[in-house]
Amino acid sequence: MARSFYTLDNKEATFDDVKxxxxxxxxxxxxxxDDVAEDSDFYKLYKYSKERFPSKVFASAEELxxxxxxxxxxxxxxxxxxxxxxxxxxxxxxMMAYMNEESxxxxxxxxxxxxxxRSRQKLWAKGEExxxxxxxxxxxxxxxxxxxxxxxxxxxxxxxxxxxxxxxxPLADSVTGLEDKASFKVFQDVYNVIADRKAxxxxxxxxxxxxxxxxDKILKKVGEECTEIVIAAKNPDQSEIKYEIADFLYHAMVxxxxxxxxxxxxxxxxARRE
Numbered sequence: 001m002a003r004s005f006y007t008l009d010n011k012e013a014t015f016d017d018v019k020x021x022x023x024x025x026x027x028x029x030x031x032x033x034d035d036v037a038e039d040s041d042f043y044k045l046y047k048y049s050k051e052r053f054p055s056k057v058f059a060s061a062e063e064l065x066x067x068x069x070x071x072x073x074x075x076x077x078x079x080x081x082x083x084x085x086x087x088x089x090x091x092x093x094x095m096m097a098y099m100n101e102e103s104x105x106x107x108x109x110x111x112x113x114x115x116x117x118r119s120r121q122k123l124w125a126k127g128e129e130x131x132x133x134x135x136x137x138x139x140x141x142x143x144x145x146x147x148x149x150x151x152x153x154x155x156x157x158x159x160x161x162x163x164x165x166x167x168x169x170p171l172a173d174s175v176t177g178l179e180d181k182a183s184f185k186v187f188q189d190v191y192n193v194i195a196d197r198k199a200x201x202x203x204x205x206x207x208x209x210x211x212x213x214x215x216d217k218i219l220k221k222v223g224e225e226c227t228e229i230v231i232a233a234k235n236p237d238q239s240e241i242k243y244e245i246a247d248f249l250y251h252a253m254v255x256x257x258x259x260x261x262x263x264x265x266x267x268x269x270x271a272r273r274e
Contacts, residue, residue, distance in 0.1 A: 005058075006026040007029075008030065011040075013042070015048060018057070022056055023111055028057070028064055030059070030061055030064070031045075031049075033046060033060075044271070048268070048271035052088070052137075053138060054138065055139070056138060068141065072145060073145050073148075074144060074146035078100075078118070080116060081104075081146065082096055082148070083099050083115065084096050084148070084150065085150045086150065088138075088152060089264065090184060091185070093167055094152070094165045095166040097126075098118060099115055102116070102123060103115050106125075111135060112133055112134065112135060112136065113125075130160070131155065132155055132158065134150075134155070134158070136151075137150075137152055187249075188263055190253060194207055194257045198211050198257055218254055219255070222252060225252075226248060228244045228247065
């Protein structure tokens with residue numbers, strides 16, 4: 001039997017409303033799309049929400065998945081299943097932990113990742129002591145039903161060491177020349193560094209120099225970099241325009257931090273324009 005769901009028919013709804021509904025405990029959202037044009041803002045919101053929450057957002061009640069009982073999972077001898085937590089924005093793998101049936105149900109009930117601590121032999125709500133909570137975005141079982149992938153909205157670092165991810169100790173590099181990089185993660189990482197400079201100034205930092213000079217100086221630099229891009233685009237040397245675009249993006253992110261605009265808000269706005 002399919003689970004209960006929230007019907008969204010407010011044509012003025014935003015993606016913030018969608019997140020609020022899900023984070024408030026609703027398991028599924030069904031968009032009421034009767035007579036809704038595909039070029040309408042509401043339909044675009046549905047498409048974007050479906051991309052961000054593929055296992056929680058649907059166009060009709062008939063699409064809702066049947067509930068998969070915990071008893072159908074392949075557990076280890078202790079009755080546990082491993083869970084891989086992954087940042088839903090950057091796709092960075094954050095950590096691995098275990099769930100039993102009680103912690104699994106608690107996660108579904110609260111919308112916050114709850115694991116089973118093997119060392120303490122009790123439920124462990126991620127961030128209950130550190131404040132570094134994980135909001136559940138989606139849970140997906142693998143083909144063998146012996147591992148769960150959890151897409152999460154991570155607050156602060158995931159690792160108890162203070163690192164953003166528990167996977168930070170290199171073991172081997174590529175022997176084929178491939179680089180380990182995720183394009184959007186680079187944007188988010190640079191943004192985070194800029195935000196940290198604003199919160200924790202460092203002497204001699206160019207970023208702090210811009211913040212100290214204020215909004216007019218930041219805007220002046222953004223304008224200058226726009227002009228540099230135009231000039232570089234007239235030059236056949238591709239390296240020059242790449243350099244200038246990178247310079248512009250850095251200064252644009254300084255402006256974003258100064259004005260309190262996040263990458264989530266930018267990508268939400270771009271998605272609405274599709």
